[in-house]
Amino acid sequence: MSSSNKMVRRPGAQFWVLMLAAIAIASVISLMVGPLSDPPGWVIFRLRLPRLVLSLLTGGSLAVSGCVLQSLLRNDLATPYTLGISAGAGLAAGSLIVAGIAVPVLGMVAAGTAGALIAVGAVYAISVAAGRRDTGSTLLLAGVTVNLVGASFLLLMEYFTDANRIMEIIRWMMGDMAVVGWAKPVFLLVPWAAGMLLVLRRTGVLNQIAQGDDLAATRGVAVRRERNILLAAAAILAGATVGVAGPVGFVGLIVPHSMRRLAGADYRYLVPASALGGMLLMVVADSISRVVISPAELPIGIVMSMVGGPFFLMLLLKKGRRRKH
Amino acid sequence: MSALEIVGLRAGYGGEPVLTGIDLSVADGEICGLIGSNGAGKSTLLRAVLDLGVDFEGSIMIHGCEGRGMPPMERARLVSYLPQNFNPCSRLTVGETVLLGRFPYRSNWSTDSERDLEIAERSMRECDIWELRDRVFTNLSGGEKRLVLLAAALAQEPRLLLLDEPGSSLDFRHQLNMWLLLRRLSSKGIGILVSTHEVAMAGRFLDRVLVLSEGRTAAFGTPSETFTPDILSEAFGVQLTVTRDAEAGSWSIIPEIRT
Numbered sequence: 001m002s003s004s005n006k007m008v009r010r011p012g013a014q015f016w017v018l019m020l021a022a023i024a025i026a027s028v029i030s031l032m033v034g035p036l037s038d039p040p041g042w043v044i045f046r047l048r049l050p051r052l053v054l055s056l057l058t059g060g061s062l063a064v065s066g067c068v069l070q071s072l073l074r075n076d077l078a079t080p081y082t083l084g085i086s087a088g089a090g091l092a093a094g095s096l097i098v099a100g101i102a103v104p105v106l107g108m109v110a111a112g113t114a115g116a117l118i119a120v121g122a123v124y125a126i127s128v129a130a131g132r133r134d135t136g137s138t139l140l141l142a143g144v145t146v147n148l149v150g151a152s153f154l155l156l157m158e159y160f161t162d163a164n165r166i167m168e169i170i171r172w173m174m175g176d177m178a179v180v181g182w183a184k185p186v187f188l189l190v191p192w193a194a195g196m197l198l199v200l201r202r203t204g205v206l207n208q209i210a211q212g213d214d215l216a217a218t219r220g221v222a223v224r225r226e227r228n229i230l231l232a233a234a235a236i237l238a239g240a241t242v243g244v245a246g247p248v249g250f251v252g253l254i255v256p257h258s259m260r261r262l263a264g265a266d267y268r269y270l271v272p273a274s275a276l277g278g279m280l281l282m283v284v285a286d287s288i289s290r291v292v293i294s295p296a297e298l299p300i301g302i303v304m305s306m307v308g309g310p311f312f313l314m315l316l317l318k319k320g321r322r323r324k325h
Numbered sequence: 326m327s328a329l330e331i332v333g334l335r336a337g338y339g340g341e342p343v344l345t346g347i348d349l350s351v352a353d354g355e356i357c358g359l360i361g362s363n364g365a366g367k368s369t370l371l372r373a374v375l376d377l378g379v380d381f382e383g384s385i386m387i388h389g390c391e392g393r394g395m396p397p398m399e400r401a402r403l404v405s406y407l408p409q410n411f412n413p414c415s416r417l418t419v420g421e422t423v424l425l426g427r428f429p430y431r432s433n434w435s436t437d438s439e440r441d442l443e444i445a446e447r448s449m450r451e452c453d454i455w456e457l458r459d460r461v462f463t464n465l466s467g468g469e470k471r472l473v474l475l476a477a478a479l480a481q482e483p484r485l486l487l488l489d490e491p492g493s494s495l496d497f498r499h500q501l502n503m504w505l506l507l508r509r510l511s512s513k514g515i516g517i518l519v520s521t522h523e524v525a526m527a528g529r530f531l532d533r534v535l536v537l538s539e540g541r542t543a544a545f546g547t548p549s550e551t552f553t554p555d556i557l558s559e560a561f562g563v564q565l566t567v568t569r570d571a572e573a574g575s576w577s578i579i580p581e582i583r584t
Contacts, residue, residue: 006459007420008437074414204435207425211413215474218375219481220401220429265416268436 009264011273019276026283027052033287035295046181053185054177055282057192058245059255061237063278066252067271068199068234071206072227074136079252080238083143083231086173086247087150088119089239094154094169098161109187109243116239122146124231136213175246175301177286188244195237199271202230206267248301250308251278257315281308326389328353328485328516329374336366336373336381343369344540347383351485351516351533356507358527358548359520361537362561367520368409370537371487374518375406388484401429405478407471409489413462419473420458423449426480441480448479452506468499479510486510488519492526504530528552528569528576536560552576 031048065080073082081087092115096103103111126142158166179185199206205226208216217223238252255277256270263273282300289303327350334347344366351357359367373379374392385392388403405426413422426448427441437445449455452472457465462473471491478486488507492500500523508530511517521527527534528548536543536551538560544551549569551557557578558565564581 007418008424008442009418009421070414074412076414204428204431207415207417208428210415211422211425212408212411214375214377214406214408215411215413217377217397218401218404218406219426220398222397260416264421266421 009266011263011269015263015273016276019273019280023056023276023280023283026280026287027056030055030283030287034290037295047179050179050182050185051177051286052283054179054188054245055286056279057185057188058177058241058248059251059278059280059282060275061188061192061195061241061278062248062251063255063259063274063281064196064199064271065234065238065241067256067267067274068206068230068237069252070256071210071267072136072230072234073140074210074212075140076257077253078140079249080234080242081147081247081249081252082140083123083235084119084146084150085116085235085238085242086249087147087154088115088117088122089113089242089247090154090169090173091115091150091157092118093172093243094157097165097168097172098157100165106183106187109184112243112246113191113240114243116242117235119146119150120231120235120239124228171299172246173301174299175248175304177245177289177300178297184244188240191236191240195233195240196275198229198233199237202226203268203271206230206271210267246301248282248304250304250312251281254308254312254315255281257312261315326353327351327386328355328388329518330384330386331374332384332386334370334373334381334383334385336369336379336383338369338379340380342540344373344537347535347542349535349545351518353484353516354511354514355532356511356517356519356530358531358534359518359537360522360524360527360534360560361543365537365560366540367537368489371406371489371518371520374485374487375404376400398429401481403483404485404487405481405483407475407478407486407488407491409493411470411474415462417462418458419454419460419462419465420445420449422462422473423458423476423480426477429481444482445476445480448476451479451509452476453502468495471495471503475506483515485516485518488517490520490522492521492523500526524552524557525576525578528578529574548576552578 030052031044036043062080069078069080069082070076089112092111093108096108096111123139123142123146127138130138158169205221208219208221209223209227213223256274259270259273259277263269285303285307286300289298289300292298329351331347331349335342335345337343347370359370361367369379373381374385423445424437424441449458452475454472454476457469462470465473491503495503504526507517507519531548533546534548534551535545536556543560544556552567554565554567557567566579566581568577
């Protein structure tokens with residue numbers, strides 16, 4: 001699929017056409033699968049279409065956010081959750097659930113988003129305070145710590161809460177794509193567009209920062225400013241997504257990894273390819289989650305991990321075998 | 326014109342000076358060496374020129390332009406840099422890695438132009454790594470990686486090239502090739518400032534040498550002027566025997582061992 005000149009590996013036109021076609025087919029299937037108990041028009045336009053749009057948006061943003069963080073942290077295993085985003089969102093949403101405050105759906109979404117952004121802010125502040133020159137590894141360490149501490153607070157909260165509410169928290173943490181009407185996708189659209197725009201304008205910068213701060217700076221990148229903007233964009237994309245749909249794992253890890261094989265490692269092509277890959281994966285996973293135990297549905301987080309985990313393992317094993325030769 | 330002109334430089338980190346009273350000029354097409362013991366301030370001097378987090382007083386003129394406050398993109402079109410340590414995390418090919426050196430010449434998102442590809446190819450041929458162009462960067466040996474990053478630095482079309490211990494971790498053959506390559510590059514008019522610990526080897530290739538001792542200039546001149554037992558012994562803090570084979574033009578510098 002790459003161009004024949006191997007010195008530069010660029011995905012050819014057919015790659016983009018195939019990706020778009022795959023997304024279109026998956027979308028049509030997604031609109032058609034599942035039981036139609038209510039009037040078909042209502043089900044499709046008020047339930048399935050908004051749900052499809054939500055899947056496309058969340059998949060795209062998680063994959064792109066993962067892509068960005070893998071460059072900033074110079075680590076192929078970084079995901080949107082490496083920076084404490086899921087722990088922050090979980091704590092915020094969990095507090096609301098435990099406190100028993102009845103908030104409308106969007107209140108929950110806003111709280112999750114705010115929690116995610118606060119966590120990233122804390123991680124960033126810690127890494128700045130540490131003041132080491134290698135910002136990548138400091139961010140990584142601070143992120144892992146905030147994630148662990150946040151998770152333990154969430155456990156503590158669950159320990160002192162009655163069973164019903166614990167179930168609610170756990171259900172939220174499993175990821176939930178269920179929507180009625182257009183409120184959730186429309187809410188997500190604004191941060192999504194802002195984050196995507198910020199990242200897409202800086203794909204060349206991502207290439208440079210992945211080479212190291214010093215090299216990037218000597219090639220004309222205002223490293224500190226660009227890193228802050230990109231970090232904020234990654235946090236907005238993932239934070240808003242987690243707020244809306246819960247912490248769905250694996251997308252931010254698997255998609256950039258797979259796309260590196262198909263579209264090369266140049267972020268100018270990898271970022272848009274990952275956006276499309278994330279959309280495809282999310283729509284497929286959501287369709288599966290609705291049909292396996294139909295008419296009930298599985299949480300998308302479980303489906304993603306069960307499908308994504310083995311798939312990722314397969315990639316790793318294949319890579320290991322090739323190295324040996 | 327001078328590729329680099331430094332007058333009265335005082336530089337350091339967070340108010341603590343590492344270097345004081347440094348004057349230095351590197352003409353176009355000249356290779357200037359920076360030698361001195363570990364911690365003498367060689368890297369700090371290079372980082373000051375590159376504006377990599379060093380606070381400084383005094384004047385740094387790069388190809389006739391004031392270095393202080395120079396926009397990063399403009400600086401990147403005049404100076405390029407081969408760091409001592411690097412650890413890029415990317416699965417880019419050698420060719421793609423070299424093309425990254427074209428960044429200061431393009432807008433935020435743009436594909437590689439014909440000219441970018443031409444210059445990348447020329448840079449790779451100069452560094453003798455054209456055969457490696459399809460390989461993935463992270464799978465290369467340490468010496469090959471260094472040459473790839475040097476080719477990327479050349480793709481920036483610099484007037485001034487700064488190298489921080491380019492020969493470290495290279496064997497004799499690769500060290501020699503590195504110095505011969507620097508000589509070829511300087512013959513094309515690029516000014517080169519290179520810090521090194523291979524003093525004897527460098528002596529054959531350097532036009533001028535700045536000997537640093539505890540952040541001050543111990544000597545500045547041609548190798549013949551500066552490679553004296555007194556100057557080098559003081560700079561390195563050990564008694565050194567310095568001899569020159571005039572016929573071969575080679576130096577040997579050997580520490581005296583007192584038991």
